Amino acid sequence: MTTAAPGSDLNAVDARVFPPSARRGSRCGELKLAGIPATELTAKHGSPLYVVDEQAARDRAREVREALQREAARVGTEATVYYAGKAFLCVEVARWMDEEGLAVDVASGGELAVALAAGVDPSRIGFHGNNKSEREIARAVEAGVGTIIIDSEIETERIAAAASAAGRRQRVRLRVNSGVHASTHDFLATSHEDQKFGQPLGEAPRLVEAILAHESLEFVGLHCHIGSQIFATDGFRESARRLLGVYPELERLVGAPIPELNLGGGFGIAYTSEQADEAPRIADIARELADIVAESAREFGVAVPKLAFEPGRSIIGQSGVTLYTVGTTKEVALAGSDAAADPADLGYSSRLYVSVDGGMSDNARPALYGADYQVRLANRSSDAEPALVRVVGKHCESGDIVVQRDVLPGDVRPGDTLAVAATGAYCWSLASNYNYVPRPPVVAVREGASRIIVRGETEDELLAKSVVATLSP
Structure with missing residues (x-):
């Protein structure tokens, strides 16, 4: 389903979906996670990038444990x-x-x-x-x-x-x-x-x-x-x-x-x-x-x-956010019959395909389960008119979709940073090297600091796994 409609605040960061620490900064409206700007994280650790809010994960773990134990005791x-x-x-x-x-x-x-x-x-x-x-x-x-x-x-x-x-x-x-x-x-x-x-x-x-x-x-x-x-x-x-x-x-x-x-x-x-x-x-x-x-x-x-x-x-789940960099955009007209077949698309005459530097290799859930996700422009805020978007990956697969349907500011462009919410569960776990794409690193953020908790892969590391076999005579 579409997560925003024309007239909605496309810069809003829903605390029920994103980690509680996620908020817009005063400068350019950039998304911050645990006080760290999204572009600072990608500049330091690369893109795409899995980000896990450590405090959010700890708080949620404690909340779940205490609730279940409290009610059991009752x-x-x-x-x-x-x-x-x-x-x-x-x-x-x-x-x-x-x-x-x-x-x-x-x-x-x-x-x-x-x-x-x-x-x-x-x-x-x-x-x-x-x-x-x-x-x-x-x-x-x-x-x-x-x-x-x-x-x-x-x-x-x-x-x-x-x-x-x-x-x-x-x-x-x-x-x-x-x-x-x-x-x-x-x-x-x-x-x-x-x-x-x-x-x-x-x-x-x-x-x-x-x-x-x-x-x-x-x-x-x-x-x-x-x-x-x-x-x-x-x-x-x-x-x-x-x-x-x-x-x-x-x-x-x-x-x-x-x-x-x-x-x-x-x-x-x-x-x-x-x-x-x-x-x-x-x-x-x-x-x-x-x-x-x-x-x-x-x-x-x-x-x-x-x-x-x-x-x-x-x-x-909610403690995780994946950051991507936009590579290309492509506008595709929606035929009337297509829009009528999908009520969520009504009101839009076209769909903007936004291609990012990751995809089904770092989040297989949309391809496997038809999972829905929410995306936000992360490097800036924008007052541009809304555009119906489909965020897609770079893989050689038509089902390589990260976000099936959402609404972003229509001026989203190459070089922008996107944040996809609630990617803490079953994204890194299901990650692959499809098309020989290295798995991204996982970074923990807390109180304005970031650190790698799972190293990302390099192309050299992937190549090192290949063995050139020599057949014996």
């Missing part, structure tokens, strides 16, 4: 909040999350290595994945990872063997599919029965029996993830009810209350100003989730379990 239990590292993980970000009291969720041996390098207590790490290798499992067990999530029956045997060899009793959760699917993009769906993650809920008793057969394993509860970019708690309500409905049978097998329940994450954020009116408040989500679990536990006559959650996007 219904007589506890909550552990894992930061879902898949959203964006590097040593510095893992350290921030650890210092703000969050545990860390990893989904590969590489992510585990990052969390350990950051000094995260292994007992506060959860290890996910539908195809964890025997080597990864052994490494996690030996490192003392607190909980490994079992995704398939085969993994039960592998984890048990690794724990036995290490002389440890490994805590495990069983990932199940509740059959509840939150309203989201099909590729983001992670709770259908017919998909690669987890096991059908009806299989839980049999699979828990298999876990209990191994002295080296300690079963601590079920895990379920119902989707991503979720704006309502209805799906969580039904999923929690179905999961807790199985707990009485599991308690009979175990001979004791099941201590934990992990409801996953997937809390949504606003990518545009229009979404901001619908995006949920974490305080409301936390209150509703706590009530949902308490009510379901009473319904099925089980103790309220300790809760675990795995938010990622909702913690790091």
Whole structure:
């Protein structure tokens, strides 16, 4: 959807989409992040550039953790909040999350290595994945990872063997599919029965029996993830009810209350100003989730379990901004039939294609999921008449779109700096070298200072990976 219409303030920076520190400076109206002008950041670190507001990320992490733990305590239990590292993980970000009291969720041996390098207590790490290798499992067990999530029956045997060899009793959760699917993009769906993650809920008793057969394993509860970019708690309500409905049978097998329940994450954020009116408040989500679990536990006559959650996007997403430099612009007339087919384009007779120096290699989400983003002119403000724009990348691909539709001042031109909001999650994580474009660096900003937390790549580094093979006679 278009995020601004004719007559709107095209220089406005929406604090519900951009980091709270983002604001226009008095000189030329340049966008500043944590007090640093956008052009100063690109001059120092290059363009395109991922920028993460450290204070915003820390504040949000603390807000989410405190809300979920406060509401859990209200219904007589506890909550552990894992930061879902898949959203964006590097040593510095893992350290921030650890210092703000969050545990860390990893989904590969590489992510585990990052969390350990950051000094995260292994007992506060959860290890996910539908195809964890025997080597990864052994490494996690030996490192003392607190909980490994079992995704398939085969993994039960592998984890048990690794724990036995290490002389440890490994805590495990069983990932199940509740059959509840939150309203989201099909590729983001992670709770259908017919998909690669987890096991059908009806299989839980049999699979828990298999876990209990191994002295080296300690079963601590079920895990379920119902989707991503979720704006309502209805799906969580039904999923929690179905999961807790199985707990009485599991308690009979175990001979004791099941201590934990992990409801996953997937809390949504606003990518545009229009979404901001619908995006949920974490305080409301936390209150509703706590009530949902308490009510379901009473319904099925089980103790309220300790809760675990795995938010990622909702913690790091809004703290990130990507800066680009405009290379070319191209105006394309909109045919009447085309405009009528897309109501968001009504009122404009043409679309301005604005090409930037990045694209789908640094933000694959528009191509993968049709994701919406908001863009603002960052090196200056402008009173020019509005233009309907599509911000596109430099890649040899028609689907190389950064911002499908927004409105910018019509005088946007080559050399301008653009800022795309809410790129903290799943942008660097999904980045590629398509067309041999080096990945940009990631810079953290805080209190007027910037520092690189992930080095960017160079063409020489990419070339160094190529091997010239000589065939033996």
